[in-house]
Amino acid sequence: MKHFVTYILCLVLLFMVMLEATTRLFLLSSDVIPEANIGNNKLYLPHSDGIWIKGGRHEITSHYKINAQGFNSLKDYNSRPDDKLNIAIIGDSYIEGFHVDVENSIGRQLEQLTQQTVEVHEYGKSSGNIVDYVQLFKQYTAQKYDYTFILLTDLDLAFYEAAFMGKGNTVTKSTSFKNVYTHFASIRYLNSNLMLNKKLQQLFRSVNPFKKSNASTDSNLNIDALQAFDSSCLILYEPQRLDIDRIQNSLTIPSIPIKHQYIPDHEPFDYHWNSNGRHNCALTIKTYLESIDAFKKAPSMSKIMK
Amino acid sequence: MLFNSIDFAVFLPILFLVYWSLHAHLKAQNICIVLASYLFYGWWDWRFLSLIICSTLVDYTIGRRLGSEKHKRKRKALLWTSIVINLGLLGVFKYYNFFLDTFITAFSYFGTDIQARTLHLILPVGISFYTFQTLSYTIDVYHNKLKPTKDGIAFAAFVSFFPQLVAGPIERATRLLPQFLKQRVFHTTNAIRGIRLILWGLVQKVAIADAIAPSVNDIFANYAQYPSSTLILGMFLFSFQIYCDFNGYSLIARGVAKLFGFELMVNFNYPYFSRHISEFWGKWHISLSTWFRDYVYIPLGGSHESKLKTIRNIGIVFLISGLWHGANWTFVTWGGLHALLFLPLLFIKHTNTHTATLTLNKWLLPSIKDVFNILSTFILVSCCWIFFRANSIDTAIHFIAHMCRFDFEYITYLNPYDNQPLGIEYLFIFAFILIEYLLATKLIHIYSENKYIGILVDALLLLIIITGAQIGANTSFIYFQF
Numbered sequence: 060m061k062h063f064v065t066y067i068l069c070l071v072l073l074f075m076v077m078l079e080a081t082t083r084l085f086l087l088s089s090d091v092i093p094e095a096n097i098g099n100n101k102l103y104l105p106h107s108d109g110i111w112i113k114g115g116r117h118e119i120t121s122h123y124k125i126n127a128q129g130f131n132s133l134k135d136y137n138s139r140p141d142d143k144l145n146i147a148i149i150g151d152s153y154i155e156g157f158h159v160d161v162e163n164s165i166g167r168q169l170e171q172l173t174q175q176t177v178e179v180h181e182y183g184k185s186s187g188n189i190v191d192y193v194q195l196f197k198q199y200t201a202q203k204y205d206y207t208f209i210l211l212t213d214l215d216l217a218f219y220e221a222a223f224m225g226k227g228n229t230v231t232k233s234t235s236f237k238n239v240y241t242h243f244a245s246i247r248y249l250n251s252n253l254m255l256n257k258k259l260q261q262l263f264r265s266v267n268p269f270k271k272s273n274a275s276t277d278s279n280l281n282i283d284a285l286q287a288f289d290s291s292c293l294i295l296y297e298p299q300r301l302d303i304d305r306i307q308n309s310l311t312i313p314s315i316p317i318k319h320q321y322i323p324d325h326e327p328f329d330y331h332w333n334s335n336g337r338h339n340c341a342l343t344i345k346t347y348l349e350s351i352d353a354f355k356k357a358p359s360m361s362k363i364m365k
Numbered sequence: 366m367l368f369n370s371i372d373f374a375v376f377l378p379i380l381f382l383v384y385w386s387l388h389a390h391l392k393a394q395n396i397c398i399v400l401a402s403y404l405f406y407g408w409w410d411w412r413f414l415s416l417i418i419c420s421t422l423v424d425y426t427i428g429r430r431l432g433s434e435k436h437k438r439k440r441k442a443l444l445w446t447s448i449v450i451n452l453g454l455l456g457v458f459k460y461y462n463f464f465l466d467t468f469i470t471a472f473s474y475f476g477t478d479i480q481a482r483t484l485h486l487i488l489p490v491g492i493s494f495y496t497f498q499t500l501s502y503t504i505d506v507y508h509n510k511l512k513p514t515k516d517g518i519a520f521a522a523f524v525s526f527f528p529q530l531v532a533g534p535i536e537r538a539t540r541l542l543p544q545f546l547k548q549r550v551f552h553t554t555n556a557i558r559g560i561r562l563i564l565w566g567l568v569q570k571v572a573i574a575d576a577i578a579p580s581v582n583d584i585f586a587n588y589a590q591y592p593s594s595t596l597i598l599g600m601f602l603f604s605f606q607i608y609c610d611f612n613g614y615s616l617i618a619r620g621v622a623k624l625f626g627f628e629l630m631v632n633f634n635y636p637y638f639s640r641h642i643s644e645f646w647g648k649w650h651i652s653l654s655t656w657f658r659d660y661v662y663i664p665l666g667g668s669h670e671s672k673l674k675t676i677r678n679i680g681i682v683f684l685i686s687g688l689w690h691g692a693n694w695t696f697v698t699w700g701g702l703h704a705l706l707f708l709p710l711l712f713i714k715h716t717n718t719h720t721a722t723l724t725l726n727k728w729l730l731p732s733i734k735d736v737f738n739i740l741s742t743f744i745l746v747s748c749c750w751i752f753f754r755a756n757s758i759d760t761a762i763h764f765i766a767h768m769c770r771f772d773f774e775y776i777t778y779l780n781p782y783d784n785q786p787l788g789i790e791y792l793f794i795f796a797f798i799l800i801e802y803l804l805a806t807k808l809i810h811i812y813s814e815n816k817y818i819g820i821l822v823d824a825l826l827l828l829i830i831i832t833g834a835q836i837g838a839n840t841s842f843i844y845f846q847f
Contacts, residue, residue: 060385060551060553062553063551063553063556063557066553066557066560066816066820067560069820070560070820070823070824070827073820073821073824074824074827074828074831077824077825077828078828078831078832081828081832087832114835115831115832115833115834115835116789116835118835248831248832249831252831252834253371253831253834255371258371259371259375262371262372262375
């Protein structure tokens with residue numbers, strides 16, 4: 060048995076060396092995007108720019124650009140144009156949007172679809188929870204820029220789950236594991252592509268007999284947090300992924316379902332994540348905007364109409 | 366639980382350590398295997414464990430009764446009880462709706478409408494495999510080829526042994542059951558060989574079968590839009606997909622069994638290097654084809670009676686074999702086509718299964734005649750796979766009709782997965798064929814003599830598995846549905 064254990068250890072070691080060399084040689088893993096604490100939120104270090112890579116076959120190679128506020132966006136959110144309809148989109152990794160080029164984010168596509176009559180600012184934050192969303196809402200959207208519409212997206216099942224989670228997160232101090240993660244492309248590759256961390260967590264949660272019930276019932280929904288959103292908000296959701304009726308009782312703000320079909324495009328391993336997925340969201344928002352007066356009365360819209 | 370899942374990657378080492386820590390206690394090891402196997406199966410759906418337990422209890426009890434019963438008629442009654450219960454469960458879960466639909470269609474064809482309710486049943490994973498395995502036990506005990514076991518735990522372990530529970534190989538009680546009754550000893554060499562088989566199986570599954578699956582799905586779903594050349598490509602790709610998927614599973618099963626000190630039978634012996642259809646069936650899904658040979662073909666009279674009866678027997682075996690694969694006429698047609706391909710060999714006295722390796726010339730290549738025979742057999746087998754893969758007979762016929770338009774316009778086929786021309790997939794298939802050829806002709810051996818080369822090969826295989834996997838690919842095994 061000793062020989063066998065030694066064999067396995069040597070095999071794993073040799074494999075890790077080979078994987079490290081392969082991931083570096085063939086650029087199978089992107090560098091870690093540095094994080095920063097900005098206004099009590101764990102966001103990305105402003106002005107980072109690069110290519111986000113996922114997949115042993117380079118399934119995703121997308122351009123990202125972190126703006127001055129720490130979000131993945133081509134624009135810095137420094138101003139609020141008065142001649143346009145101002146929209147903020149708050150959401151999780153779907154809005155953060157590393158899976159597509161930053162040039163093809165929902166916001167940019169919506170601006171193109173509406174012929175630049177709207178100004179869209181995206182506040183995407185992966186692994187965010189409802190408290191983080193409230194934080195973003197209060198800090199940026201409700202007070203600072205006074206957006207006409209604020210879209211809260213639930214396109215990755217996260218919103219409902221997030222509603223039960225605790226408080227917002229901050230950048231953790233440098234730990235040994237974090238250093239290993241930052242310096243070894245192979246570890247990042249394994250975590251990003253096999254989602255080892257997430258899958259192991261799910262596995263142990265499913266077999267843990269002492270786990271606390273986190274069943275999604277209305278009774279433990281974080282109603283207080285949800286009620287922080289005011290009437291300027293709308294929920295954009297995908298009917299296949301969210302049963303809106305479950306939270307509708309606790310939430311008084313209206314919702315917009317995405318009814319368009321996700322069709323294959325560049326990354327059809329999940330039609331939800333690809334550019335067409337983003338395009339569908341933009342199209343849904345545009346269709347909604349066209350049905351409301353505020354959009355028709357927007358100064359820039361009037362110019363187009365003339 | 367899938368072999369290629371993180372759940373199994375956690376399950377296996379834990380079980381391995383627990384199992385070998387009990388090496389001095391045979392009974393405890395067998396209990397450990399039974400519990401682990403039930404967990405493995407129940408991970409998918411625990412409710413269907415009741416079917417396995419039912420099958421185990423029925424065949425254990427009947428086996429014991431057969432051991433003590435001398436009266437011929439009573440023995441026969443016991444055998445038929447086992448057959449009826451086992452095939453009854455299989456019939457209800459797998460074939461009830463199929464036969465009902467067939468009857469309804471047949472009667473409506475003659476103008477009689479029958480109102481009947483189909484059942485909304487989930488097909489239990491691997492039911493065809495463990496049903497045939499337990500049946501082999503009862504039949505062998507009935508024919509006094511095997512003494513019935515008194516060890517209920519060992520018998521339960523034999524029925525539910527997790528490496529081969531859901532997709533084979535369908536082990537014979539005469540081979541596998543005795544392994545549960547004797548002390549297992551840990552051999553490092555054996556365990557390392559097990560690791561090699563697991564890794565080689567995973568490479569076939571992940572880097573080839575899963576990688577070409579999106580293209581095959583796309584070509585078969587949208588065949589009307591593609592030229593003949595693409596359909597032919599799809600047909601050949603499916604041949605490799607199904608082989609790598611199923612052979613991959615069988616290799617992993619054998620490898621995992623080796624880790625626990627068991628030897629499972631070889632299920633595939635390089636079937637695509639067969640020189641005729643008889644040889645192919647001696648090398649493809651060996652555990653099933655030998656099962657049908659021993660329990661259906663030979664009892665029917667085999668080839669020792671008149672030509673007409675031999676033809677009948679071959680026809681019956683292939684049609685049942687087709688039906689075993691799935692409750693759809695496509696599978697029956699597939700079986701029937703193989704029977705038709707088999708028949709000419711009867712008249713040229715060529716039915717004996719070749720298992721000998723290819724004879725190579727000084728350039729390490731087979732003769733031109735062998736190359737021709739290998740290619741023609743592969744093409745025929747691939748054509749039959751169209752029926753196996755298609756959703757209906759209509760689809761299969763239309764697919765073939767489109768293929769026979771012979772519009773060989775050059776269109777680079779784009780993999781729907783990444784919208785790129787197939788590249789790495791061809792490379793993997795080419796490398797795979799080369800390795801299979803070297804293994805089939807025994808120019809190389811799957812196990813390395815040199816331990817340093819061995820560990821390097823294993824690390825390389827692991828690297829291919831990890832980097833060759835597609836994100837979000839459907840990783841289930843094709844044969845789970847049977």
